[in-house]
Amino acid sequence: MIKSMLHGVGIASIACFMACNEGGKTADTASSQADALASLVDSTVNPAQDFFDYANGGWIKNNPIPPEYSAWGIGNLVKEELYKRLRTINEKAVENPNDPTSRKIAAFWKSGMDSVRINADGIKPIEAQLKAIDAATTPAELLKLAAVQNIGTSVMCGIYIGQDAKNSEVISVQLMQGGLGLPNRDYYFNTDPRTTKIREAYPAHVAAMLQFTGLDSEAAKAAAANVIQLETLLAKSSRKLEALRDPEANYHKMPVKQLNKLSPNIDWDAFIKQQGITQFADTVIVGQPEFFTALSNAITSQPLATWKNYLKWSLMNSNAAMLSDTIANTDFAFYGKLLKGQEKQKPRWKRVLDTEEAAMGEALGQLFVKEFFNATAKKRYENMVEEIRGALKTRIEHLTWMSDSTKQKALYKLSKISKKVGYPDKWKDFSAMDIKEQSYAANIQAAQLWWHQYSVNKLGKPVDRTEWDMTPQTYNAYYNPSNNEIVLPAGIFTVPGKRDEELDDALVYGYAGASTIGHEITHGFDDEGRQFDAVGNLKSWWTKEDEKKFNERAAVMIKQFDNYVVVDSLRINGKATLGENIADLGGILLGWDAFQKTEQFKKGEKIAGYSPAQRYFMGYSLGWLSHTKKEDLARKVMTDVHSPAKFRVNGPFSDVDAFYEVYGVKPGDGMYRADSVRVRIW
Structure with missing residues (x-):
């Protein structure tokens, strides 16, 4: 029900937020740089035939997948910048562990980088x-x-x-x-x-x-x-x-x-x-x-x-x-090479950062946001959440297939969705986590025990609805049905190499408004999320007739995605990916509705040769800029509730009327779907 799994000790999905003041670039300097969207385009591809390849193909052709990865794209680019920054944070902690948090960070980092001891310890x-x-x-x-x-x-x-x-x-x-x-x-x-x-x-x-x-x-x-x-x-x-x-x-x-x-x-x-x-x-x-x-x-x-x-x-x-490199390499040969198609492991320092992120990422996050978080950008996205919420409110009010009684409950639930943007107001206290000068394995086990006890301690106590299940530097977001909330870490809004103020609204409304904010809000009303009420309980609030109509419309989307062949003869599982596909389509529609009210859309001035409307759809596609090895594509089709990146663009765009108008899509084009088979839910 979310863009990825919730936080746990095994999760190391990390990225950075570049919307920070890193010196005073002038508008002229910013405009002289390569446009964040135009530089990705493959102009040999007709956007009406394959929009993903058109919008992202130029970058994909020029950026092969590195041997230590099974996929390469926007998330990796953001993550690479974060790796460098987090490494600096760790190295500074080693040089000057002047507080308890820095001492833990230093101890974890040193133990993970001590390959001599790790290999000597073996099993x-x-x-x-x-x-x-x-x-x-x-x-x-x-x-x-x-x-x-x-x-x-x-x-x-x-x-x-x-x-x-x-x-x-x-x-x-x-x-x-x-x-x-x-x-x-x-x-x-x-x-x-x-x-x-x-x-x-x-x-x-x-x-x-x-x-x-x-x-x-x-x-x-x-x-x-x-x-x-x-x-x-x-x-x-x-x-x-x-x-x-x-x-x-x-x-x-x-x-x-x-x-x-x-x-x-x-x-x-x-x-x-x-x-x-x-x-x-x-x-x-x-x-x-x-x-x-x-x-x-x-x-x-x-x-x-x-x-x-x-x-x-x-x-x-x-x-x-x-454990030792010999053991770790044997594990990688199966799970990395065979299952994912990776040719070699990431360097140790990156693997240690991944593990540290899972163990105590919020501790890193506290240091991270002090240096790299921009309050102006935070306000931009908080405002955008409300614009997107307003767009869904209007859409619900104008639905022709839903009864008034269900509409009122849907509108109430929408009004109660809480938003968390950027970073937590209250940080986790890691003082009891027994990270110290000891073996790497002992530090990892200490983190696992701490997280386990942290969960156990919640039993019998009131639910803390202020808690975050992702760190601020994560390039991801989620909707939590039990809290009826969307959680948007700072990292998810990042465009690599660009400061937030350099990004035009068309790009941002597509990249952040549609693929993230609109996507997560729509999760509250997808095939799973719609079953939870305004306070987060699994409880039916639909009439039987409205539920039937929803399922009939969802079935159209299941059929659409069942027909997409990803690799060899392997097709997308339309039922397994339904929630994410609904959220993708909903996000695009809501982002578009909100974007049309902006000054940039109304003025219609081109940037780098592209109209605001074109840049909106290109901005959404930027959010799924990536390519993946066949081995990992096959694994993801079998195990992931998200469709592969290409189909998260081409699939929902084929159901959006505005896309047809902007790009002149006609019968016979690869992106064309007859009006009668386009998905119409929210």
Whole structure:
């Protein structure tokens, strides 16, 4: 329901906000620079045939994907600038750790950059856990180890603490399917050549990782086969990507006693308490009950030795990046090269920054915004949120397919959407995070434990609706249905190499107003978000007739995207990507409505040869400037609820009447869709 996953210890989506005063460039100097949009264009492409290739193709031709990446685009360009700035922050902290936060940053950075110690330690950081697994003699002992190992990972299943979807004022313990080493269940069963190649390579990779635990090659090969058989059992009872997007179907609140009946071979009271969750956990929310029945059955149907090797493999898999280069490189050969098409790893300093961002990114963010955040730009985007909100209000009021009673509730929900722009008003306190002069692995484990305890401490307390789940320097944004809020970190508005005041409204309304602000607001009314009410509860507020009409219109979009072939014969999954596709289309329409009220649109003066209307659509396309290796495209089509970048432009533009008018799109053009099959929702 968001442009990417919410914050967690495994997330390292980072970027920077360039809307800062870095010296006083004059207007003449700014105008002499290459135009941010014109420089990207491939003029050999007809925009009515393939707008993505037209708007971004010039840049793509001249900017091949670097060997350490599987994709390259706008997010990477922003992130590269941030890497340099965050590295400077870390190096300054090492030179002058004059406060507790700087000392933690310095300690984390030094431990991560100490490759000599990391390589000398080898597998030492997880040796004690491996020995404990070897010592287990009963399923109960093994489950106790799995419960502890689950902290910071998702061994066996996923457990997290968050808002109750049907009572957003309450924080609950929630369980969901998980425990797979491949990206999702389809990798275990799909028979296309690309997926088959990955599945066939998987046993050798698991075996190679198990050899690091002390197994010889033959024993590791046999153990890997059993582990994969176990994972395949779990995968059979795992839901598909599109099925996981139905919030009602993935909500099953029950007492822990009922969960024990559902999966009787696991003592869930003990399992939950062994994670340090000792209060307010008599009731849990289970996402996929059938998975937990299958997990329980596997506890007794699979030999203890198989489970022990599974835990060892999971331990190696989740910790490989923080262990020796030999182990990390073996992990990369499968997950980086084969799955994503990367030719080599990022340099260590970038990987350490990624991990540090996940561990304590908000601490970095406090230092970052002091130097790089522009208050004028913040106000620009806060105002734009209200303009976009107003555009959706007008659209809802003029809908012909929705009844007045549902309209009034939709308008009320829209009025209650809260906005968070730039950075938090209240920062997280990392003083209790035990980052210090110790091994890199120990610092990462300390961060994982801190985040786990941070979540546990929320149980039984009022929901903190001021909290941010992304850092200010993140090049991303999200809509949180439980809080009915849009969260827009400073980084998401960045255009690399440009200050905010250098950007014309046409570009900004497309790039930020449509692809970010309008997109996130529309998420409140997509196929999932529309099921939550104004205060964030999963509760029906639609008439049955209006719901039917919405679904009929959404079905048109599902069909449209089902027909897009991405790589080889692999098509977009229209159901799985529906929410993001609706948000993309909604964002474009809302951004356009708001932009038409600006002085730039009314004056109609060209910049770099392009009209304001043309620059609006080019500005939106800038937000998806990127190209991706085939391997990673295939992975994303199977695992991501977002359509690939090209189709986030060409797909929704083909449904926008204004686009046809601006670019003269006619029947027979690649971008043309008959009026009768264009998507009409919001």
